[in-house]
Amino acid sequence: EDQVTQSPEALRLQEGESSSLNCSYTVSGLRGLFWYRQDPGKGPEFLFTLYSAGEEKEKERLKATLTKKESFLHITAPKPEDSATYLCAVQANTGNQFYFGTGTSLTVIP
Amino acid sequence: DVKVTQSSRYLVKRTGEKVFLECVQDMDHENMFWYRQDPGLGLRLIYFSYDVKMKEKGDIPEGYSVSREKKERFSLILESASTNQTSMYLCASTPLGMGKKLFFGSGTQLSVL
Numbered sequence: 001e002d003q004v005t006q007s008p009e010a011l012r013l014q015e016g017e018s019s020s021l022n023c024s025y026t027v028s029g030l031r032g033l034f035w036y037r038q039d040p041g042k043g044p045e046f047l048f049t050l051y052s053a054g055e056e057k058e059k060e061r062l063k064a065t066l067t068k069k070e071s072f073l074h075i076t077a078p079k080p081e082d083s084a085t086y087l088c089a090v091q092a093n094t095g096n097q098f099y100f101g102t103g104t105s106l107t108v109i110p
Numbered sequence: 111d112v113k114v115t116q117s118s119r120y121l122v123k124r125t126g127e128k129v130f131l132e133c134v135q136d137m138d139h140e141n142m143f144w145y146r147q148d149p150g151l152g153l154r155l156i157y158f159s160y161d162v163k164m165k166e167k168g169d170i171p172e173g174y175s176v177s178r179e180k181k182e183r184f185s186l187i188l189e190s191a192s193t194n195q196t197s198m199y200l201c202a203s204t205p206l207g208m209g210k211k212l213f214f215g216s217g218t219q220l221s222v223l
Contacts, residue, residue, distance in 0.1 A: 031209045041217070044200070096158060100152045100153040102152035
């Protein structure tokens, strides 16, 4: 069964304290892995797509990496405005559906 | 700027009412999706559509129906709203082809009293 697990559920960081969020997945053939950011009461906002093991993408303080079993979202020197819930989703070769993790709630304290 | 627009940000309805949630996208996308999002459960797929008048059940279709009469519009219908349908509802779309990202609307927070 295709599934996605994110950890930790919640993370509190001091401003400038770098860390990583994890997304473990089990799919029968990965078509794409997606990272989104979601602010309270709003729809998810797209961050990255990764397609194959070894691929990396960067945007400002965020860097996403992918292996055959998991993806990491690395946050370097975070700022309070990085506080949000980060969602991971995968799409398998078997169909159009996307499978989402339950997200990591990140709080960056000034 | 490309957009997925959901008709209401907040909605309060009574138990037993018929509820319509509307979603419009301006990107000429073939695929459209309806999710609900609940704390601790993540996003769960209710229905999706890959073409006009076509629909597929997702993981939790019970109590819901959908309509796609035009390519740009995908409506979610709660036939008889119940309190356990209180949730955040998210509409999304993607173009044809695999590995394409979802574009989300801003969500509708529905409360059923």
